[in-house]
Amino acid sequence: MSDNDADAASVPSIDRVSGAGIPVRGNDIDTDQIIPARFMKVVTFDGLGEFAFFDKRFDDQDNQKEHPFNERRFQDASVLVVNANFGCGSSREHAPQALMRWGIDAIVGESFAEIFAGNCLALGIPTVTADEETVTELQTVIGDHPDTEITVNVEAETVAYENEADDRTVDVAVDPAQRTALVDGIWDTTALMKSNAQATEATAADLPYVQ
Amino acid sequence: MSRGTLYDKVWDRHTVTTLPNGQNQLFVGLHLIHEVTSPQAFGMLRERDIEVARPDLTHATVDHIVPTADQSRPLGDDAAEEMMSELERNVREAGIEFDDPTTGNQGIVHVIGPEQGLTQPGMTIVCGDSHTSTHGAFGALAFGIGTSQIRDVLATQTIAMEKQRVRQIRVTGELEEHVGAKDIILTIIRELGTDGGVGHVYEYAGEAIEALDMEGRMSICNMSIEGGARAGYVNPDETTYEWLRDTEAFADTSDHEDDPERFEELKPYWESIKSDDDAEYDDVVEIDGSAIEPSVTWGTTPGQVVGVTEPIPDPAELPEAKRETARRAQEHMRVEPGETMNGYEIDVAFLGSCTNARLSDLRAAASFVEGRTVHPDVRAMVVPGSQRVKAAAEAEGLDQVFTDAGFDWRSAGCSMCLGMNEDQLEGDEASASSSNRNFVGRQGSKDGRTVLMSPVMVVAAAVTGEVTDVRTLSEVTVA
Ligand code: SF4
Numbered sequence: 026m027s028d029n030d031a032d033a034a035s036v037p038s039i040d041r042v043s044g045a046g047i048p049v050r051g052n053d054i055d056t057d058q059i060i061p062a063r064f065m066k067v068v069t070f071d072g073l074g075e076f077a078f079f080d081k082r083f084d085d086q087d088n089q090k091e092h093p094f095n096e097r098r099f100q101d102a103s104v105l106v107v108n109a110n111f112g113c114g115s116s117r118e119h120a121p122q123a124l125m126r127w128g129i130d131a132i133v134g135e136s137f138a139e140i141f142a143g144n145c146l147a148l149g150i151p152t153v154t155a156d157e158e159t160v161t162e163l164q165t166v167i168g169d170h171p172d173t174e175i176t177v178n179v180e181a182e183t184v185a186y187e188n189e190a191d192d193r194t195v196d197v198a199v200d201p202a203q204r205t206a207l208v209d210g211i212w213d214t215t216a217l218m219k220s221n222a223q224a225t226e227a228t229a230a231d232l233p234y235v236q
Numbered sequence: 237m238s239r240g241t242l243y244d245k246v247w248d249r250h251t252v253t254t255l256p257n258g259q260n261q262l263f264v265g266l267h268l269i270h271e272v273t274s275p276q277a278f279g280m281l282r283e284r285d286i287e288v289a290r291p292d293l294t295h296a297t298v299d300h301i302v303p304t305a306d307q308s309r310p311l312g313d314d315a316a317e318e319m320m321s322e323l324e325r326n327v328r329e330a331g332i333e334f335d336d337p338t339t340g341n342q343g344i345v346h347v348i349g350p351e352q353g354l355t356q357p358g359m360t361i362v363c364g365d366s367h368t369s370t371h372g373a374f375g376a377l378a379f380g381i382g383t384s385q386i387r388d389v390l391a392t393q394t395i396a397m398e399k400q401r402v403r404q405i406r407v408t409g410e411l412e413e414h415v416g417a418k419d420i421i422l423t424i425i426r427e428l429g430t431d432g433g434v435g436h437v438y439e440y441a442g443e444a445i446e447a448l449d450m451e452g453r454m455s456i457c458n459m460s461i462e463g464g465a466r467a468g469y470v471n472p473d474e475t476t477y478e479w480l481r482d483t484e485a486f487a488d489t490s491d492h493e494d495d496p497e498r499f500e501e502l503k504p505y506w507e508s509i510k511s512d513d514d515a516e517y518d519d520v521v522e523i524d525g526s527a528i529e530p531s532v533t534w535g536t537t538p539g540q541v542v543g544v545t546e547p548i549p550d551p552a553e554l555p556e557a558k559r560e561t562a563r564r565a566q567e568h569m570r571v572e573p574g575e576t577m578n579g580y581e582i583d584v585a586f587l588g589s590c591t592n593a594r595l596s597d598l599r600a601a602a603s604f605v606e607g608r609t610v611h612p613d614v615r616a617m618v619v620p621g622s623q624r625v626k627a628a629a630e631a632e633g634l635d636q637v638f639t640d641a642g643f644d645w646r647s648a649g650c651s652m653c654l655g656m657n658e659d660q661l662e663g664d665e666a667s668a669s670s671s672n673r674n675f676v677g678r679q680g681s682k683d684g685r686t687v688l689m690s691p692v693m694v695v696a697a698a699v700t701g702e703v704t705d706v707r708t709l710s711e712v713t714v715a
Contacts (some may be wrong), residue, residue, distance in 0.1 A: 068319055068322040069275055069279035069322075147384050201380050206257065209256065211255070216253060218255070221392075222500050231250060233505040234356060
């Protein structure tokens with residue numbers, strides 16, 4: 026057995042994510058909106074969750090504005106539903122970190138900025154896509170029934186949603202590389218590479234300068 | 237595909253395995269950390285209950301946020317103090333050596349590695365900072381990494397990477413007097429573009445490179461990143477070995493008697509990783525070193541460069557894709573096509589940064605300062621790259637030369653290179669700067685104007701109050 030197998034279970038396979046949904050409507054929502062730059066002069070990602078969409082949620086006097094992230098009925102949501110080109114702008118990893126720490130485990134959208142999707146993958150957050158009609162419909166359903174149970178099935182490339190009025194499954198697309206990484210549990214490079222500890226030691230032992 | 241280059245050899249020697257996603261897992265020989273990019277990575281480790289794999293191969297310093305005047309604790313800026321304390325906690329818990337300012341070893345991360353002999357040929361070196369490419373001057377494979385990669389390295393001492401292409405840049409001929417490493421790299425970026433190196437590692441070679449001292453090679457490798465390359469290197473040679481012999485890693489000191497032996501032990505490895513004479517490159521570019529003038533930037537990217545006596549280009553005559561940025565840059569800098577940069581008025585002279593704040597940079601600059609004074613309208617500062625550079629310069633009396641002329645003599649740090657501490661441009665001030673980036677806002681003011689140049693050119697600008705061809709300095713009447 027190679028040391029590769031020994032620890033492989035330490036990267037969880039993410040073949041599906043279930044939970045309540047939250048819609049954030051609008052195209053081209055950039056990383057500055059997701060997490061304003063001034064919250065980046067910090068030493069950990071720890072408290073970032075409360076700053077997700079901060080300037081969209083609060084005015085200059087810190088009064089709440091209208092935003093789904095402020096609404097009580099969405100507070101337990103874990104599936105974010107967005108529109109086109111979500112996460113464009115800077116490459117800051119703070120953006121998906123803020124969403125994850127707020128409670129988001131998966132995002133359904135019309136499309137995503139590439140670097141943002143890559144950063145999400147590094148955290149094990151699937152970013153699955155569907156056409157405008159499907160996404161808008163899903164946003165409406167969640168708005169009408171916040172208790173809708175949503176299941177993002179990464180492996181089958183579907184999103185199922187169920188409430189007292191509806192029980193439906195729609196097709197979505199998952200980038201093939203992302204799908205493999207999530208389903209095979211190879212999305213977390215830290216855990217993946219940690220499982221090669223023995224081979225790492227062997228490589229180091231062969232380097233004359235490493236003592 | 238390249239074959240037999242230093243890059244190929246070091247890559248192969250450090251490859252642990254190929255990962256399922258197709259990337260290589262690469263062993264990291266030296267991980268340098270500083271206060272700005274490491275804390276989130278330590279936080280993620282803590283969350284997952286993972287320990288630092290090789291604290292012995294990790295080395296910390298503080299550079300970006302340290303004040304260069306009053307360094308007493310707590311630091312005046314709360315956010316800076318928090319970053320400093322967090323780094324202290326992280327290195328203490330993990331058992332990582334930390335060159336804090338009380339040790340006398342603190343400095344810009346890319347200055348302290350080489351001066352302590354931590355940086356050696358044939359190593360893989362990473363740091364959460366793009367100018368890690370500097371260490372390539374020693375024949376190391378060195379590159380900057382992002383936050384999740386820092387986490388990977390802390391947790392595993394390895395990194396996931398794709399192999400890059402290798403371009404050899406041969407700088408031929410002999411440099412003219414007063415033309416140096418900074419002028420070479422500015423010229424390279426001008427020729428190949430700020431994105432010319434994307435997907436590439438640069439190997440710098442040719443007589444003009446071989447003739448440079450280690451400091452000069454570091455200045456060149458440092459700005460590989462401004463040329464779009466993730467890393468750059470020079471093959472190790474006698475110049476490299478001479479530098480290494482003088483560092484405490486290998487010098488014959490009473491408490492480290494074995495070190496010269498260690499040098500002899502490692503030398504065969506260093507020799508073995510040099511590019512072969514018949515190495516194959518993805519491409520080779522040649523640049524005539526003897527034709528290079530003292531060079532300066534006229535715009536807001538490090539590729540917008542002219543020789544100091546050369547006319548600033550007309551955007552209309554540039555390739556289509558570059559016109560709009562050139563126009564905007566000229567508007568911001570307030571320069572006109574057809575003019576030269578010679579005579580461009582400056583308000584600030586900044587001699588510092590990981591590009592040009594080593595002892596030989598300060599020596600060269602000081603030799604032009606003697607007998608002259610800073611122009612009355614200019615605020616001029618020297619920020620040594622490290623506490624050791626500062627001490628060595630003071631031992632030679634260089635501080636006196638600078639302060640007598642009216643320069644501010646500061647403590648080591650990144651300072652006005654990026655204005656993360658209190659050293660910043662104000663309003664639309666123009667600065668003659670020995671650093672590496674002239675982006676809008678880089679030096680702390682969004683209206684500030686930065687002109688990049690060599691250390692001796694910074695001195696020439698400081699004493700005349702305007703961008704000045706250092707070759708004519710002896711003829712210039714000074715204020
Ligand atoms: S001196 Fe400037 S370029 Fe160098 S590490 Fe500091 S901020 Fe970065």
